[in-house]
Amino acid sequence: MKDYSGFSFWLETSGDDLTPRPGIDGSIHADIAILGAGFSGLWTAYYLIKQDPSLRIVILEKEIAGFGASGRNGGWCVAEFPYPLRSLIDNYGPETARSIQEQMVQSVNEIGSVCESEGIDAHYAKTGTFDIARSPHQVPEIHEHLDTLTEIGQEADFRIVSGPELRQDIRVSNVQAALWNRNGASVQPAALARGLARAVEKLGVTIFEQTAVTGYETQPRPRLKTERGDVWAETLVLAGEAYLSQLPQVGRQIMPMTSHMVVTEPLPDELWAQIGWGNRQVITGPGTNGGYLNHTRDGRIAFGAYRAVNPFRSKITDDLDQQEEIFAHARTSAREWFPLLRLHGISFTHAWGGVFGVPRDRMPTMRYDRETGIASTRGYTGEGVATSNLGGRMLADQILDRVTELTVLPMASHHSPDWEMEPLRWAGTQLVKRGLQRAERQAKESGEKSDKPTLAQRIWNR
Numbered sequence: 001m002k003d004y005s006g007f008s009f010w011l012e013t014s015g016d017d018l019t020p021r022p023g024i025d026g027s028i029h030a031d032i033a034i035l036g037a038g039f040s041g042l043w044t045a046y047y048l049i050k051q052d053p054s055l056r057i058v059i060l061e062k063e064i065a066g067f068g069a070s071g072r073n074g075g076w077c078v079a080e081f082p083y084p085l086r087s088l089i090d091n092y093g094p095e096t097a098r099s100i101q102e103q104m105v106q107s108v109n110e111i112g113s114v115c116e117s118e119g120i121d122a123h124y125a126k127t128g129t130f131d132i133a134r135s136p137h138q139v140p141e142i143h144e145h146l147d148t149l150t151e152i153g154q155e156a157d158f159r160i161v162s163g164p165e166l167r168q169d170i171r172v173s174n175v176q177a178a179l180w181n182r183n184g185a186s187v188q189p190a191a192l193a194r195g196l197a198r199a200v201e202k203l204g205v206t207i208f209e210q211t212a213v214t215g216y217e218t219q220p221r222p223r224l225k226t227e228r229g230d231v232w233a234e235t236l237v238l239a240g241e242a243y244l245s246q247l248p249q250v251g252r253q254i255m256p257m258t259s260h261m262v263v264t265e266p267l268p269d270e271l272w273a274q275i276g277w278g279n280r281q282v283i284t285g286p287g288t289n290g291g292y293l294n295h296t297r298d299g300r301i302a303f304g305a306y307r308a309v310n311p312f313r314s315k316i317t318d319d320l321d322q323q324e325e326i327f328a329h330a331r332t333s334a335r336e337w338f339p340l341l342r343l344h345g346i347s348f349t350h351a352w353g354g355v356f357g358v359p360r361d362r363m364p365t366m367r368y369d370r371e372t373g374i375a376s377t378r379g380y381t382g383e384g385v386a387t388s389n390l391g392g393r394m395l396a397d398q399i400l401d402r403v404t405e406l407t408v409l410p411m412a413s414h415h416s417p418d419w420e421m422e423p424l425r426w427a428g429t430q431l432v433k434r435g436l437q438r439a440e441r442q443a444k445e446s447g448e449k450s451d452k453p454t455l456a457q458r459i460w461n462r
């Protein structure tokens with residue numbers, strides 16, 4: 001059996017011994033069968049059982065609850081929808097964009113209140129988030145984002161903070177300016193996933209671990225198939241995010257990409273006194289040395305690198321998690337953000353990776369098709385901690401046939417186009433990635449960002 005504590009610092013320190021629950025043993029019947037015990041599957045189960053405690057809900061998990069991205073991410077729980085706000089307004093209108101933004105705020109608050117009501121110690125701290133520009137060419141972007149938020153009347157919780165003002169609070173190098181968002185929280189993601197799993201079990205949901213779904217059928221009745229028995233149900237929920245790419249029926253709907261993180265040893269109090277960052281706000285910053293950062297409750301700095309790999313043929317293996325070159329880059333970037341780390345000889349104790357899912361058009365799907373009995377929430381492009389809560393709430397309302405403010409949102413009827421067949425998919429994404437890196441280099445050199453998409457982007461985004 002795998003040593004699950006080795007898959008991330010968060011899993012290791014989740015306060016759980018990670019012993020797998022029993023697997024399925026023979027075919028069974030249920031009302032709802034869910035693939036995946038990450039945030040998406042668990043939130044969907046949670047909101048369903050809370051609204052209808054009589055439901056028979058079964059979750060099938062290939063490894064253990066929280067094994068996937070949910071137990072490995074940056075713990076960056078922020079009211080930011082993965083699809084760009086500008087595109088939301090242009091494609092769906094300002095009213096819809098505002099509703100989605102409000103629901104993302106609601107998701108951040110929901111996560112905090114469920115942790116409280118269910119007694120989940122997920123280190124939830126709603127301390128806000130800083131989007132930091134560390135190069136002059138990045139400054140216009142945060143102003144543009146605030147302008148777009150203003151367009152939909154959602155600017156009240158945001159504020160531009162100048163470099164000197166931010167440096168009084170957090171000593172990050174090269175700060176030019178930052179966008180402050182009140183609606184951000186820091187979480188210990190594995191503790192959240194493991195706690196949620198226990199909470200849904202207590203409410204009557206059955207979780208089978210070590211049980212891989214090998215496929216599903218909708219005729220004559222929906223069922224999730226495994227090698228040790230099937231689950232027949234009215235509704236099947238596909239909540240496997242990046243791993244759905246491994247299922248033939250939906251494989252081209254999502255492309256897996258990796259993200260990698262490192263974490264320091266706990267910093268001594270004298271060092272924290274110099275660095276500041278006393279409120280444990282979550283931080284992000286774009287660019288080649290950019291990253292997503294968390295100040296853990298036990299006093300470490302967790303640094304996630306923006307350097308993704310998309311595996312050829314979307315093949316997901318545990319080896320993907322170990323990318324020494326990216327770990328080295330993340331350590332260097334973290335020391336560059338906080339030069340005091342080098343000065344004080346602070347070491348890094350853990351390094352890990354995981355996969356997140358990217359839909360072809362970057363728009364998440366949170367849809368239930370009553371005719372086939374298939375529901376799915378997926379496609380968060382690496383911003384799924386808060387978004388998966390929205391997905392769970394949206395699926396629960398749709399499955400329970402309730403018309404609410406959530407069921408009219410566009411994700412409820414969205415169909416992303418399929419990704420190209422390989423090797424075109426892999427080649428296209430490499431080309432775009434290189435184009436973006438070149439554009440970033442040029443912008444850094446010139447101090448100005450070009451709004452013109454690269455040639456590769458123009459072709460790829462047609």
Ligand SMILES: Cc1cc2nc3c(=O)[nH]c(=O)nc-3n(C[C@H](O)[C@H](O)[C@H](O)COP(=O)(O)OP(=O)(O)OC[C@H]3O[C@@H](n4cnc5c(N)ncnc54)[C@H](O)[C@@H]3O)c2cc1C
Binds near residue numbers: 039377
């Ligand atoms: C390193 C990293 C850092 C990230 N940082 C952030 C962040 O800071 N903030 C943020 O908002 N988002 C972040 N993300 C993204 C976020 O973690 C995900 O979007 C979110 O956790 C997705 O949850 P999920 O439940 O949909 O998928 P997952 O958590 O991946 O869960 C899917 C589950 O399905 C199981 N499974 C797979 N195949 C099968 C099968 N055949 N049968 C049964 N079960 C199966 C898996 O074992 C897994 O447990 C990050 C992702 C990574 C990888």
